[in-house]
Amino acid sequence: MSDHTPVTHDLDKLFEKIKDVRIAMLTTFNEQHQLHSRPMGTIKPEADGSLLFLTDKESAKVFEVKKDSQVNLSYGDPGSNTYASVTGRASTYRDQAKIDELWNESFKAWFPKGKDDPSITILKVTIDQAEYWDTPSSLLSVAYGYVRSVLTGKKSEDNDVNEHAQVQR
Template sequence: MSEKKLADLSKQMAAIDIAMLSTHTKSGEIAGRPMSNNGEVDYDGTSYYFTYEDANTVGEIEADPKVSLAFMGQKGFSVAVEGKAKLSRDKAEMKEHWSKDLDKWFKDGIDTPDIVMIQVDATRVHYWDGEDGGEIKL
């Protein structure tokens, strides 16, 4: 078992287009949904995603900010992230994390009505790379 650093994982995660974001529902179930992973950003333990105010995701994070992210890559590479989510409606913050790829979902960019940014700060990162695996605590 090798000890990968977060920077090593970041390079591999850049090739993954979609992450699964899981939250807890009001009745205690786990709800997952695909979110676009911005491969242009170096992963440093914090991820940013965008959604709409009326999405179940927003209410679920407000009720319980503990979330998980799952990334599935090529050749047995995968990452599971445990973390805490927070919501931002601040346009200046959104602009810092916006990429043009998001325009296909949000036609007016950060000026799209009712847009919300989800920030996930990792507390633990588990990875598997073929037969190699490990954990990074943040």
């Protein structure tokens, strides 16, 4: 593995990696300042580079981010060997026009009253930094890394078969 992880400021590259990973694990700090994680459905990235989620205004996560806004989002897609970790600051707000824009019928599982349910609030994560790993899962890619290692006597570097970078704002 490489001792140096490339750094980029390209959030679009991060969003491209996570666009098909519908569920993220959101980690907050609970009242005892212990880590508390739960799955959240990512809706879409915003033009300002933040990520939005819909949640219930009475949920524990809303109270937790009011007390400590530092959060982590973990994305993983084992099928495509794509993983990402996003660190940022969370806030919540209610904006009916934005809820209308983000709404799709699958949200009725959590909000049976529909998009006008007054308990719906938006959880916004403003990204501070992120890191992603994208490893091609093809046998050819793995074979290339193996052959290169055998021929050169050096271990495979991340950039031989992997794409790995830190994203900073």
